[in-house]
Amino acid sequence: xxxxxxxxxxxxxxxxxxxxxxxxxxxxxxxxxxxxFMDIAAAIAAQKHSNRIVVTASVxxxxxxxxxxxxxxxxxxAQVTRAFSSSMxxxxxxxxxxxxxxxxxxxxxxxxTFVAVDQSGRPIEVPAVIPETDEEKDRYVSALRRRQLRLxxxxxxxxxxxxxxxxxxxx
Ligand SMILES: CC(C)(COP(=O)(O)OP(=O)(O)OC[C@H]1O[C@@H](n2cnc3c(N)ncnc32)[C@H](O)[C@@H]1OP(=O)(O)O)[C@@H](O)C(=O)NCCC(=O)NCCS
Numbered sequence: 504x505x506x507x508x509x510x511x512x513x514x515x516x517x518x519x520x521x522x523x524x525x526x527x528x529x530x531x532x533x534x535x536x537x538x539x540f541m542d543i544a545a546a547i548a549a550q551k552h553s554n555r556i557v558v559t560a561s562v563x564x565x566x567x568x569x570x571x572x573x574x575x576x577x578x579x580x581a582q583v584t585r586a587f588s589s590s591m592x593x594x595x596x597x598x599x600x601x602x603x604x605x606x607x608x609x610x611x612x613x614x615x616t617f618v619a620v621d622q623s624g625r626p627i628e629v630p631a632v633i634p635e636t637d638e639e640k641d642r643y644v645s646a647l648r649r650r651q652l653r654l655x656x657x658x659x660x661x662x663x664x665x666x667x668x669x670x671x672x673x674x
Pocket of ligand 1: 589625
């Protein structure tokens with residue numbers, strides 16, 4: 504069993520500038536391009552935690568509340584919230600910044616799940632997460648019900664077995 508690691512050890516901050524090739528015809532960042540940036544930042548956080556090759560297993564719902572404009576600076580902060588056997592949940596937050604105008608807005612957040620794999624692509628055990636701050640502890644606890652929800656939706660868990668989720672939903 505690998506040694507547990509602190510949640511803070513996986514913190515990854517990635518910054519990108521929105522260039523013409525990243526935008527739609529309204530000169531806003533394409534949603535798919537943002538998901539690509541987010542996937543990379545989240546994968547780096549999962550690699551830092553596991554010291555392994557990781558693959559994206561799932562992405563929870565992502566809403567695009569604010570357009571991100573051409574020339575904006577996009578900053579992503581990703582961190583592993585909890586690890587299970589071979590999978591890790593990563594929380595990622597995104598901000599867009601117009602530096603000349605001095606405006607910075609929070610635009611997105613999402614939970615990604617990565618699985619650590621060996622050279623043949625087989626899932627491999629990862630270290631447990633040690634949450635330290637109140638925020639890390641909250642996300643660590645709630646990660647279990649999010650895992651159950653995504654596994655139920657993926658048809659990988661019987662809803663009857665999703666005890667944490669059922670207790671939360673009171674069903
Ligand atoms: C993710 C993958 C490695 C899982 O392999 P598998 O043979 O189904 O392995 P298992 O059933 O043993 O599951 C391994 C882990 O993946 C998790 N997992 C599998 N599907 C999942 C999903 N849809 N959502 C969240 N977690 C999932 C399982 O819960 C398990 O986690 P745990 O070990 O922490 O309990 C495999 O499906 C895969 O390689 N997928 C393609 C990944 C990829 O190419 N991503 C990029 C897409 S473009």
